[in-house]
Amino acid sequence: CVCLPSVCSGIGLALCERLLTEDTQLRLCLACRNMQRAEAARSALLTSHTGAHVDLLQLDVGSVESVLDAAEVVKSRYNRIDFLYLNAGIMPNPQVDIRAFFKGLFSRNVINMFATAEGLLTQQDRLNSDGLQEVFATNLFGHFVLIRELEPLLCQTGHTSRVVWTSSSNARRSAFSIDDIQHRKGTEPYSSSKYASDMLSVALNRRMNGQGLFSSVVCPGLVMTNLTYGILPSSFWTLIMPIMWLIRIFTNTFTLTPYNGAEALHWLFLQKPESLDPRAKYHSLTSGLGTNYTKPRQMDIDGETADVLFSKLLELEKVVRRKLCERNADNEAHQRYLSEIE
Ligand SMILES: NC(=O)C1=CN([C@@H]2O[C@H](COP(=O)(O)OP(=O)(O)OC[C@H]3O[C@@H](n4cnc5c(N)ncnc54)[C@H](OP(=O)(O)O)[C@@H]3O)[C@@H](O)[C@H]2O)C=CC1
Numbered sequence: 001c002v003c004l005p006s007v008c009s010g011i012g013l014a015l016c017e018r019l020l021t022e023d024t025q026l027r028l029c030l031a032c033r034n035m036q037r038a039e040a041a042r043s044a045l046l047t048s049h050t051g052a053h054v055d056l057l058q059l060d061v062g063s064v065e066s067v068l069d070a071a072e073v074v075k076s077r078y079n080r081i082d083f084l085y086l087n088a089g090i091m092p093n094p095q096v097d098i099r100a101f102f103k104g105l106f107s108r109n110v111i112n113m114f115a116t117a118e119g120l121l122t123q124q125d126r127l128n129s130d131g132l133q134e135v136f137a138t139n140l141f142g143h144f145v146l147i148r149e150l151e152p153l154l155c156q157t158g159h160t161s162r163v164v165w166t167s168s169s170n171a172r173r174s175a176f177s178i179d180d181i182q183h184r185k186g187t188e189p190y191s192s193s194k195y196a197s198d199m200l201s202v203a204l205n206r207r208m209n210g211q212g213l214f215s216s217v218v219c220p221g222l223v224m225t226n227l228t229y230g231i232l233p234s235s236f237w238t239l240i241m242p243i244m245w246l247i248r249i250f251t252n253t254f255t256l257t258p259y260n261g262a263e264a265l266h267w268l269f270l271q272k273p274e275s276l277d278p279r280a281k282y283h284s285l286t287s288g289l290g291t292n293y294t295k296p297r298q299m300d301i302d303g304e305t306a307d308v309l310f311s312k313l314l315e316l317e318k319v320v321r322r323k324l325c326e327r328n329a330d331n332e333a334h335q336r337y338l339s340e341i342e
């Protein structure tokens with residue numbers, strides 16, 4: 001079984017198409033927060049792959065309660081998970097620093113600026129219903145809790161299983177602080193959460209390879225999806241498309257289409273886990289002539305800090321679970337009270 005949160009659109013949906021083209025016998029489980037969109041994604045997949053096995057699962061990865069419920073359903077449906085693609089990601093209220101953009105345009109750093117958006121993007125985050133920073137909760141913590149819950153299906157004797165994170169070239173060490181893992185204080189929660197997912201992948205490899213679980217990190221490049229249309233309107237992107245094709249000659253990170261962006265995710269599916277580098281980020285790249293390829297680059301991560309992050313996430317998980325139990329007990333007490341006064 002291949003479980004994919006979240007694939008209603010963009011890179012995730014393109015990956016599903018590619019996986020089904022690769023192997024018609026796959027059993028896919030699309031985990032999405034919006035079931036209408038999930039049904040639409042399933043119909044689109046079944047139109048191009050008649051007879052494919054595509055299940056749906058309700059999952060809001062930004063809510064711990066939803067993750068726990070979804071994990072129960074997965075455990076009741078499947079005996080084993082071979083691949084878990086952790087693709088859900090948000091970038092709320094993005095702001096492009098126009099001044100920094102024009103300054104960068106005439107600097108030596110221009111290619112790096114287009115490849116990583118360093119110094120260009122900030123976001124405004126908020127607290128979610130669990131009291132966590134929303135970007136951290138969605139891009140990292142929900143996925144972490146999901147892996148923990150699905151451990152029995154992922155770590156089975158005699159089998160290897162794979163976890164694949166859709167990270168970003170925007171993941172930057174300087175945006176992340178081990179003393180503020182949720183990025184409560186900064187203005188780059190997206191960059192921080194993606195760097196944290198890179199670290200978590202390293203920590204998972206350090207802890208779980210012995211149990212047959214292998215984690216990898218992917219950067220899809222710059223892709224036109226709902227996420228990028230949230231940064232600047234689609235009309236802007238359409239207008240500058242010729243410039244983007246031109247930039248692609250200098251940086252192969254402008255993969256632009258979801259199909260191209262899914263290149264490294266698809267490539268990893270075909271690799272033996274033992275042959276992969278646990279500290280590499282696998283980049284989807286597209287050449288000026290439109291050829292897709294995957295290239296690993298070493299991540300700027302130190303293993304000890306990655307272990308500390310893992311421990312902090314375990315601690316936070318305990319706290320959130322306790323809070324959820326208290327909230328459910330309160331709700332039950334309230335329901336009892338309401339029925340008594342009826
Ligand atoms: N586009 C780009 O240039 C780049 C994208 N990425 C990463 O690629 C991944 C896919 O993004 P992309 O395809 O571009 O953009 P999309 O917005 O198309 O895809 C993001 C997906 O995440 C889902 N999602 C968001 N929040 C939740 C949630 N709380 N619970 C469940 N699902 C959720 C969305 O579901 P819904 O349909 O319900 O909104 C959507 O299916 C993200 O992790 C993103 O950070 C990385 C680098 C570059």
Ligand SMILES: CC(C)=CCC[C@@H](C)[C@H]1CC[C@H]2C3=C(CC[C@]12C)[C@@]1(C)CCC(=O)C[C@@H]1CC3
Nearest residue numbers: 096113114115116117120168169170222240243
């Ligand atoms: C001429 C031109 C292409 C202008 C656009 C400038 C910026 C809006 C983009 C330049 C680099 C882009 C980029 C992203 C968003 C848009 C840019 C800042 C991402 C941050 C999108 C999400 C990611 O995960 C990584 C991307 C890196 C590059």
